[in-house]
Amino acid sequence: MLKIFPDSSSIADYVSAMLVAKIQAKPDAVLGLATGGTMEPIYAKFVAAARHTELDVSRLTSFNLDEYIGLSADHPKSYAAYMQEHLFRHLAFDAARLHLPDGLAQDLNAHCRSYSGKLQSAGGIDLQLLGVGGNGHIGFNEPGTAFDCPCHVVELAEQTRIDNSRFFAEGKIVPVSAITMGMAEIMQAREIVLVATGEAKARIVAEWYQGGITEAIPFTVLKRHPAATIIVDAAAASLLPEEATQQRLVANG
Numbered sequence: 636m637l638k639i640f641p642d643s644s645s646i647a648d649y650v651s652a653m654l655v656a657k658i659q660a661k662p663d664a665v666l667g668l669a670t671g672g673t674m675e676p677i678y679a680k681f682v683a684a685a686r687h688t689e690l691d692v693s694r695l696t697s698f699n700l701d702e703y704i705g706l707s708a709d710h711p712k713s714y715a716a717y718m719q720e721h722l723f724r725h726l727a728f729d730a731a732r733l734h735l736p737d738g739l740a741q742d743l744n745a746h747c748r749s750y751s752g753k754l755q756s757a758g759g760i761d762l763q764l765l766g767v768g769g770n771g772h773i774g775f776n777e778p779g780t781a782f783d784c785p786c787h788v789v790e791l792a793e794q795t796r797i798d799n800s801r802f803f804a805e806g807k808i809v810p811v812s813a814i815t816m817g818m819a820e821i822m823q824a825r826e827i828v829l830v831a832t833g834e835a836k837a838r839i840v841a842e843w844y845q846g847g848i849t850e851a852i853p854f855t856v857l858k859r860h861p862a863a864t865i866i867v868d869a870a871a872a873s874l875l876p877e878e879a880t881q882q883r884l885v886a887n888g
């Protein structure tokens with residue numbers, strides 16, 4: 636299902652309300668969490684809404700999608716640090732239930748197997764949040780990744796490293812590799828919400844809409860998921876064919 640909102644702020648309202656409702660209905664839910672600029676306004680609104688509604692987050696379990704290899708959890712550009720800054724430190728989570736891949740794991744492949752195992756033992760993901768890379772990656776599953784691939788080590792695509800260099804200080808090298816939850820684990824989530832905002836995502840959103848399902852654009856696999864919602868703002872929808880935009884806007888009132 637495709638939903639088009641005017642801007643990232645209205646998307647943040649919608650997704651944070653959806654998260655609050657989900658957690659109220661199932662306080663011990665398992666969430667799949669994403670990082671990136673797209674998620675920042677969503678986490679900010681969620682933190683405010685959770686405080687306002689006195690939401691109990693202490694029984695939640697979370698699994699983050701990915702982490703850079705070579706960055707420790709306290710490195711300011713690690714995804715562990717991102718999650719602390721934008722979400723975890725603001726609410727009374729149980730730290731023992733918050734999982735991220737370890738970018739400093741000695742045996743990376745064994746760590747990937749253990750991360751997958753923990754996720755399965757937790758019963759899989761109830762709600763997976765996703766952003767999308769400019770090349771269509773989800774998590775760090777780059778174009779060409781097999782759809783049945785579990786958690787694995789990935790060499791980052793050049794475009795991904797260029798896109799993400801904006802988060803690193805000038806002159807600092809963007810890591811070359813990462814650990815990512817696999818396409819298989821993402822697709823096992825019972826519900827998926829992918830958010831794409833801004834003009835930089837317009838081309839990939841249009842390719843997703845118009846094309847078939849292909850490993851060349853990892854994001855297209857979501858067309859196979861029975862409960863995946865793709866939420867875009869007007870800028871990310873700007874290259875969609877007009878009939879698609881009209882239809883969806885009407886559908887969304």
Ligand code: GLP
Nearest residue numbers: 670671672673766767768774775
């Ligand atoms: C990053 C992350 C993804 C994220 C995507 C989009 O590389 N690994 O999980 O969804 O790229 O990031 P942004 O929201 O900053 O555009």
